[in-house]
Amino acid sequence: AQKITQTQPGMFVQEKEAVTLDCTYDTSDPSYGLFWYKQPSSGEMIFLIYQGSYDQQNATEGRYSLNFQKARKSANLVISASQLGDSAMYFCAMRGVVTNAGKSTFGDGTTLTVKP
Amino acid sequence: DTAVSQTPKYLVTQMGNDKSIKCEQNLGHDTMYWYKQDSKKFLKIMFSYNNKELIINETVPNRFSPKSPDKAHLNLHINSLELGDSAVYFCASSPSWGSGHTEAFFGQGTRLTVV
Numbered sequence: 001a002q003k004i005t006q007t008q009p010g011m012f013v014q015e016k017e018a019v020t021l022d023c024t025y026d027t028s029d030p031s032y033g034l035f036w037y038k039q040p041s042s043g044e045m046i047f048l049i050y051q052g053s054y055d056q057q058n059a060t061e062g063r064y065s066l067n068f069q070k071a072r073k074s075a076n077l078v079i080s081a082s083q084l085g086d087s088a089m090y091f092c093a094m095r096g097v098v099t100n101a102g103k104s105t106f107g108d109g110t111t112l113t114v115k116p
Numbered sequence: 117d118t119a120v121s122q123t124p125k126y127l128v129t130q131m132g133n134d135k136s137i138k139c140e141q142n143l144g145h146d147t148m149y150w151y152k153q154d155s156k157k158f159l160k161i162m163f164s165y166n167n168k169e170l171i172i173n174e175t176v177p178n179r180f181s182p183k184s185p186d187k188a189h190l191n192l193h194i195n196s197l198e199l200g201d202s203a204v205y206f207c208a209s210s211p212s213w214g215s216g217h218t219e220a221f222f223g224q225g226t227r228l229t230v231v
Contacts, residue, residue, distance in 0.1 A: 045222035
């Protein structure tokens, strides 16, 4: 089985500041991927960033970085220099390679609001 | 050129009707999925297909019947629609069954409203 927990239903951040969205996970898979998706009010799912379970370095994509702490089973998303367009729902997800292949498990999401 | 496309984008129908949602991907992926996002925005896997074969059925009522005529298409047919079926349904694909290290590509979603 695999499980994703996002404990922050809603977060506020001031424009141009950094924000961290929390994600913890649990899985029985020896190898897995962790993903963050953004869902704006228009409804589409936008892939942001990926971290592999064996990656030694934290992933970065532009203003997004993933703070991966394998021993703590956490994969927090850090958004630097927040913009108004970052206001959206953010989902942490994972997919295994062996036991949990074939399905992504999503957390409940965090709604981020960026204040001007 | 849309990678994963779903039709229709919106669907409003009466209780008891039968409806279908179509999904096509042009990425050459082997694995396709249906997800349901409820009114609280929770996303749950419904079905996973690999090379046209149903592999995962997450205790979905048998009123829901997916069909994959080829590995580029995965359709979802729903019989005897109920109010509780109102949700956004997402189709997605990924390169292969064990590709846990590659993101899934999502369609734009189909908002189903049952009245």
